[in-house]
Amino acid sequence: MTIAVAGATGAVGQHVVQALPIRHASVVPIARSHGVDLFTVSGVEAALRGVSAVIDVSNVVTTKRNESVEFFTRATGNLLRACRLNGVERYILLSIVGIDDVPIGYYAGKRIQERLVTESGLTATVVRSTQFHEFAGQMLDRFSIGRVAVVLKLLSRPVAASAVADRLARIAVAPQPPARIEIALLPNGHFEMDQQTFKGWLESQPRRRRRRHPSRRTNRPSRPASTTAMTT
Secondary structure, eight states, X not given: OEEEEETTTSTTHHHHHHHHHHTTOEEEEESGGGTOOTTXXXXXXXXXXXXXXXXXXXXOOOOOHHHHHHHHXXXXXXXXXXXXXXXXXXXXXXXXXXXXXXXXXXXXXXXXXXXXXXXXXXXXXXXXXXXXXXXXXXXXXXXXXXXXXXXXXXXXXOBOHHHHHHHHHHHHHOSSOOSEEEEOOOGGGOEEESHHHHHHHHHTOTTOOOOOOSSOOOOOOSSOOEEEEEEO
């Protein structure tokens, strides 16, 4: 079985690429670094030749509604059209728990993406997950000015990106994949993601090189959150 992974070099995609061969599946990575661009459609149709399933973990880093909607509408639409042209049978989409009633710009794009996939006519599975453990590092990357970082205070039930990737891989090769599932810890498994969580993450990576993203940010959590300033 040959499976294409859209967003193959991202936080989840790289784990999906590693998980699929364990389940005896061949992998076709879809990413700009592999010469395939979902937004411009460059290389997409060629990449899907001989592919029987797609795992879509593609992403755009923004909180702006128009940017999110434009990206997911165009990129997902391009990928779905290529799937139909190449006879791809299955489409597994990674999404986010709790996005239906949250007025966040990024989520508007994800809701449109879900609708496009579920109405595509393909055998589709929407996998909604809570935030990843890597969320703390992503926030420090994108909300830092010099040695000062503005961090979020919220309740979260995080999961490991590798665990989500393993579930996506299992669904892709399953005889009868489900139409929708959610991945999250049990209610007693949540913890408060606050200043101490971010400090602990920093202390675990003392030689970390910070990446700067001055104009774009990652998606925000689904619950109202307060912010705290800390020095890194």
